[in-house]
Amino acid sequence: MxxxxxxxxxxxxxxxxxxxxxxxxxxxxxxxxxxxxxxxxxxxxxxxxxxxxxxxxxxxxxxxxxxxxxxxxxxxxxxxxxxxxxxxxxxxxxxxxxxxxxxxxxxxxxxxxxTDAPGFLADLKKFIGSRELGIGKRKSAIILGAGGSARAVVYALCNDGWNVTLVARRIEQAKKLADSFANLEVRVVEYSSFIFNLSSFALIVNTTPLGMTPNIETSPLPENIIFAENALIYDLVYNPRETKLVKDARAQGLYATTGLGMxxxxxxxxxxxxxxxxxxxxxxxxxxxx
Missing domain, CATH: 3.40.50.10860 (Leucine Dehydrogenase, chain A, domain 1)
Incomplete structure (x- = not known):
């Protein structure tokens, strides 16, 4: 027995x-x-x-x-x-x-x-791998959106030594998010007044649902946006398997991934x-x- x-x-x-x-x-x-x-x-x-x-x-x-x-x-x-x-x-x-x-x-x-924050960071590190970060190798990231997922991403990136800029349509929500991380430095910019010059960002992270099935023709960025050379694009949306944001970035020869890994x-x-x-x-x- x-x-x-x-x-x-x-x-x-x-x-x-x-x-x-x-x-x-x-x-x-x-x-x-x-x-x-x-x-x-x-x-x-x-x-x-x-x-x-x-x-x-x-x-x-x-x-x-x-x-x-x-x-x-x-x-x-x-x-x-x-x-x-x-x-x-x-x-x-x-x-x-x-x-x-x-x-x-x-x-x-x-x-x-x-587990969203450590999950995001683990996948981001796999995605970056041994690739050189562009733009003088500065760890500068722009995060689109200010919802629950954005909170996890901001927390993960700031604790990993990134400079974070948050761009959101709901500016009050974004400010509240930044204020809740009082010990972390997060810059907040309103979407409508943001001039989409992405040349100074090594990493672009979309935390909004824009581009998610069924609205697969939408992107959180304006049409014909020019990304920085060597910029990395990380879209938390994983349905469809290739979002418009990821497609647009890959069309410019950049590395881009969806949130399936996260x-x-x-x-x-x-x-x-x-x-x-x-x-x-x-x-x-x-x-x-x-």
Whole structure:
């Protein structure tokens, strides 16, 4: 007879999922199913579609995490900030960013974490690789947008020694974002008054949903924009697989990438928090190939 503890380990099944609205296009179930399989674990990953106004639905779902029925949850738009008040504790990263994308229980406390920032940075470093940064190799970045994703990107870049300029249509939101990182230096510019001279930026990051399916002909930048020589373009949108912004940049011979790598990295980091297993990234990429 095996020891009781090994029976439990063998049969324990991870119940994972994603809270957001709407969730029709989510790739997370494929990524996490591949992670479970690659790590030889039993489990499920479900989509929990909760409209923004359904506060009770959110509370009920989190009660299932507290009760041990659900192992862990990812959080996406529009709940990354809504869930904060329902947590017992935030990790320093989630606290600093002011957004939660990963939830789990630790020592009887419901914890809100954020793997978006480390996920973005891990993928950015892979993307940059050994490429020389242009423009005198200065680490200067321009970030388009000021929503929840922008917060994670600003936090990640500033902590990695980049000079950050934030360009947004909603200037108050952008200022609020910059002010919340009082110890980090972030310049804020209003989109309408920004002269799109990108020559002094080594990295351009789009955190807006512009260019996302079904509006694939839109871009966050004006038509016929000239990028800096050697500029790197990182578009957080990953559906379609080649956004207009990425296409335009590649047409000028530049390196550009979508946010698929960030999606996979943040998922893998969350998966590791929940299961103590680090899934092979290549397997996760293969799982989401069209």
């Amino acid at each position: 095996p020891e009781p503890s090994s029976i439990i380990t063998h049969h324990s099944s991870f119940v994972l999922g994603l809270i957001g609205y709407p969730l029709g296009h989510s790739l997370s179930p494929k990524i996490h199913a591949a992670a479970l399989s690659a790590c030889g674990l039993q489990g499920t990953y479900s989509l929990f579609s909760i409209p923004p106004e359904d506060k009770q639905g959110l509370k009920d779902l989190l009660a299932r995490v507290r009760g041990g029925e659900i192992t862990g949850l990812n959080v996406t738009i529009p709940h990354k900030q809504n869930v904060i008040e329902l947590m017992d504790e935030l990790t320093p990263t989630a606290q600093a960013i002011g957004a939660v994308n990963t939830i789990y229980m630790r020592e009887n406390k419901l914890v809100g974490d954020n 999606l996979i990295e943040q998922a893998a980091l969350a998966f590791e928090i929940w299961t103590d297993h680090n899934p092979p990234r290549e397997t996760l990429y293969q799982a989401v190939q069209p």
